Amino acid sequence: MKGIYKLAVVGVGKIARDQHLPAIAAQPGFELVACASRNASVDRVRNYRDIDALLAAEPSIDAVSLCAPPQVRYAQALAALEAGKHVMLEKPPGASVSEVAALQEIAQAHGCTLFASWHSRAASAVEPAREWLAKDAGAIRSVEVRWKEDVRRWHPGQQWIWEPGGLGVFDPGINALSIVTRVLPHEIALRGATLTTPSDTSTPIAAELDCVATNGAPVRAVFDWRHGPVEEWDIDIDTDAGRLSMREGGKRLSIAGKEIDLGREREYPALYEQFHALIETKASDVDVRPLRLVADAFLNGRRVETEAFGR
Ligand code: NAP
Numbered sequence: 001m002k003g004i005y006k007l008a009v010v011g012v013g014k015i016a017r018d019q020h021l022p023a024i025a026a027q028p029g030f031e032l033v034a035c036a037s038r039n040a041s042v043d044r045v046r047n048y049r050d051i052d053a054l055l056a057a058e059p060s061i062d063a064v065s066l067c068a069p070p071q072v073r074y075a076q077a078l079a080a081l082e083a084g085k086h087v088m089l090e091k092p093p094g095a096s097v098s099e100v101a102a103l104q105e106i107a108q109a110h111g112c113t114l115f116a117s118w119h120s121r122a123a124s125a126v127e128p129a130r131e132w133l134a135k136d137a138g139a140i141r142s143v144e145v146r147w148k149e150d151v152r153r154w155h156p157g158q159q160w161i162w163e164p165g166g167l168g169v170f171d172p173g174i175n176a177l178s179i180v181t182r183v184l185p186h187e188i189a190l191r192g193a194t195l196t197t198p199s200d201t202s203t204p205i206a207a208e209l210d211c212v213a214t215n216g217a218p219v220r221a222v223f224d225w226r227h228g229p230v231e232e233w234d235i236d237i238d239t240d241a242g243r244l245s246m247r248e249g250g251k252r253l254s255i256a257g258k259e260i261d262l263g264r265e266r267e268y269p270a271l272y273e274q275f276h277a278l279i280e281t282k283a284s285d286v287d288v289r290p291l292r293l294v295a296d297a298f299l300n301g302r303r304v305e306t307e308a309f310g311r
Pocket residue numbers: 011012013014015016037038039040067068069070072090091092119158160171
């Protein structure tokens with residue numbers, strides 16, 4: 001029989017309220033019993049100010065889902081794993097690649113599940129796209145990513161995105177990279193990048209990435225936060241068998257000019273199903289490749305200063 005796990009959510013902000021809480025309520029394998037957030041609380045569960053207070057008061061919790069910004073992910077995950085809890089990480093799984101590797105070792109030492117979630121990989125176009133590219137597409141010739149939106153619309157008032165570890169425009173851009181690294185049958189290597197960075201922020205407002213797949217196909221990505229009013233979250237993959245296009249962040253798929261019928265959108269319910277299955281099978285799922293590409297862009301990118309954002 002499948003277990004029902006007592007769960008706590010840490011960092012009750014935009015994504016916790018928009019997606020995590022409704023998805024958990026609809027998932028019979030988890031019972032939300034508590035939350036930890038400095039300024040917010042959730043009805044009908046016990047609330048604490050931070051994860052240390054939560055862990056001290058709730059020894060029977062089985063798992064935690066970490067929904068605060070990436071800069072505090074490591075400390076929160078460390079505390080939870082050391083207390084023997086299974087941990088689900090919002091994307092990105094850390095503010096650095098090395099801290100995610102450290103968490104993997106700690107999770108293993110404590111016999112806990114660590115799930116680095118990538119919600120865009122659960123978009124309905126992704127698995128059909130992956131299957132077609134693996135079986136029917138022939139050679140991949142090129143990949144073009146355009147991920148553009150208005151930062152003032154999608155991140156109103158958020159300061160952490162502009163601080164070190166906050167990723168800037170890579171906060172949405174990493175979603176595209178999570179899809180590309182999932183669907184392509186090849187690894188990709190970053191060759192160069194341009195990071196357009198306002199004079200008053202630590203992180204970029206726009207970026208261009210120049211990568212190459214192991215079969216030699218160019219993979220280019222353009223991320224821009226100065227775009228609107230209609231966002232563009234598109235990926236085009238040209239192959240021997242025609243073009244595969246994912247639109248609207250993976251909600252729509254066309255292959256060789258034909259629109260494909262997809263199941264209904266259920267990104268976060270699918271993530272909690274996956275977390276549950278990982279706990280049941282005593283497994284972890286930590287794929288750092290999207291974060292590694294972002295880290296490589298910071299490592300290898302040319303920084304171009306642009307006008308102040310006016311935070
Ligand atoms: P958010 O609303 O700005 O932050 C979430 C909550 O985290 C805040 O309300 C805050 O709650 C807590 N928090 C903030 N700074 C903290 C700190 N220094 N220490 C401890 N807690 C802190 O951000 P969000 O948009 O929900 O994003 C959170 C994570 O989810 C990010 O990694 C983001 O990439 C990811 N995500 C966001 C979206 C989206 O559409 N927004 C979509 C997918 C994934 P308290 O003040 O109550 O502590």
